[in-house]
Amino acid sequence: MKMKKVLLLGDSIRIGYQPLVRAALEGKAEVVGPEENGRFAKHTLWGANLWIRDLGTPDIIHWNNGLWDLHHEAPMVEALTSLDEYIVTLGRILNELRRTGAAVIFATTTPVPVDAVGRSNAEIDAYNAAAAKLMKQHGVEINDLNAVVKRDLQNFICEDKLHLSEAGNRACADRVIEAVRKYI
Template identity: 75%
Template sequence: MKRVLLLGDSIRMGYEPLVRQGLEGLAEVVAPEENGRFAKHTLWGVNLWMRDLGKPDIIHWNNGLWDLHHEAPMVEALTSLDEYIGQMKRILNELQRTGANIIFATTTPIPPDGVGRSNAEIDLYNAAVVEVMDANGVEVNDLNRLVKEDLAGNICEDKLHLTELGNQRCAAQVIEKIKKYL
């Protein structure tokens, strides 16, 4: 049975149980117990997690929301675009060393009245990182587009995390992408 590694922040943690359930009997789904937070944290932990969880055959991964965070009165994202892309390239390099099939998920949007980050920045960072993934032959799972189709139905009152329905929708799309490699 193939091993699937899920990497990401609390968005991943929200849909993870549904992905496990949906791939039961088809794949072993593993993930760090902790939140992957911003790209630098994932870069720090990725090899530790893979040692603990075993060599993956398929990796589904995202970083972004933490990198884009602005804690008031900050006016710039926690991680600049150049830093983000540099760190994402380094993470990708570590993941590619495994020989696993890699799927990158775009960062999910927030409602127009969300705080701490903006969709304009999310779109800018997504476009830049998708360019990197395309250049490296990495499949992209556009969770941003999926969630944008029904922001009110997919995003919680906290204006960041996914609702139960949002988790179900994202899990279904994640499962669909992963199944291509089973």
């Protein structure tokens, strides 16, 4: 019997936990993902079909965009991607991903420490709530990685106040494995 293919899409948070997911599912599923960072939603919209073509049609897609969309580099005061544009773009990505026939799981954007620069948890929470509403309207499962990281923010986030520590990568990988395992 052919193994199911799991496609992981997302930014550097995904890049951090992907090797752990791949190792844990070895022999049970083929776990793939682009080498490049999925960055902001418009980049993933642009790249999704290219990555699917290059990596093969998946059976399961676990995906997130958010941290890049929310970023505002000083002196910017607004997020790179407005909330409205973010939701429209997520909808367009979802349409592309669903054309594969794969089960789609959307992961919430992970939190940052209160003293992080360029992003705030209030913004992250607003974007996550809007994304969750969209995904629920379309019957898409939501994997709440935000809640996983919030459980132990101090130990799960690196000193850069954005990326996951080894423990954070492990905690998120465990949740991703749990989310995709039911489709394998």
